[in-house]
Amino acid sequence: MDLGCGFTENRSGGLVYMTAPNIVAPHAFTTRLGGVSCGIYASLNLGAASGDSRGNVEANYVAICGALGICADNLVRANQVHGSTVLAVTRAGWTAPTDRAPHDADGLVTAERGTALAVLVADCAPILLHDPVRGAVGAVHAGWRSTAADIAGAAAAKMALEFGCAPANILAAIGPCISQCCFETGSDVAEAMFALFSAPHERERVARRQGGKYFVDLKAANTLLLERAGLRAENISVSDECTRCGGDKYWSHRATQGHRGSQAAIIAVP
Numbered sequence: 001m002d003l004g005c006g007f008t009e010n011r012s013g014g015l016v017y018m019t020a021p022n023i024v025a026p027h028a029f030t031t032r033l034g035g036v037s038c039g040i041y042a043s044l045n046l047g048a049a050s051g052d053s054r055g056n057v058e059a060n061y062v063a064i065c066g067a068l069g070i071c072a073d074n075l076v077r078a079n080q081v082h083g084s085t086v087l088a089v090t091r092a093g094w095t096a097p098t099d100r101a102p103h104d105a106d107g108l109v110t111a112e113r114g115t116a117l118a119v120l121v122a123d124c125a126p127i128l129l130h131d132p133v134r135g136a137v138g139a140v141h142a143g144w145r146s147t148a149a150d151i152a153g154a155a156a157a158k159m160a161l162e163f164g165c166a167p168a169n170i171l172a173a174i175g176p177c178i179s180q181c182c183f184e185t186g187s188d189v190a191e192a193m194f195a196l197f198s199a200p201h202e203r204e205r206v207a208r209r210q211g212g213k214y215f216v217d218l219k220a221a222n223t224l225l226l227e228r229a230g231l232r233a234e235n236i237s238v239s240d241e242c243t244r245c246g247g248d249k250y251w252s253h254r255a256t257q258g259h260r261g262s263q264a265a266i267i268a269v270p
């Protein structure tokens, strides 16, 4: 099913996950639908650190990896800290995605064949990158702090440095996250977005003042940052779904006040 902006809703067994129209590597933006977790984690929770049963989270990883045709043992996931670090990785030295990771990072890139990357989100923006020319992929967790630190641009730069990727060849997909409709913030978050951009037409896109409040657009900010990094506008796809508006389908930190599981964005080197 096409849900607008070209993203496709896929069903496999009980799983529901989204794919982007422009990424040809195996990938998924998961939802909370499918899986075996119970209670506040029902049911496709991929975050093991929030109190859910480890066995259930492991089963959920096996299910989504099976749907994508990748091996859960080949999945690399870092400990996310809302920073701007992007690591180039291979599978060696990393723990299972249900264990605490040995390294902190909010972006991962790899060109190791068969290796898959995952980031966890629940309102923050998940960004997947793929250079089909160099066979490299990336996964980024972009909350507002990492967005303000231009982690999207850092990931593209890391792919260029480590794997010789030309930014013009990199395909990017910004998945479901909290949209501007629901991302009401204080002036600190809006000012952090304004600080990234000087052009009035860009500043108008990334944050809007309404009454005494601000509404920030993480999708627009990261789109502009990817374009600044050299990606072509036509190579960037953006989901139009909002995790908070779509709280029945997606984990939303705001909608659940933090009592929640996590969805993942996953991509594998073909």
Ligand SMILES: [Zn+2]
Pocket: 178, 179, 180, 181, 182, 183, 242, 243, 244, 245, 246
């Ligand atoms: Zn919304």
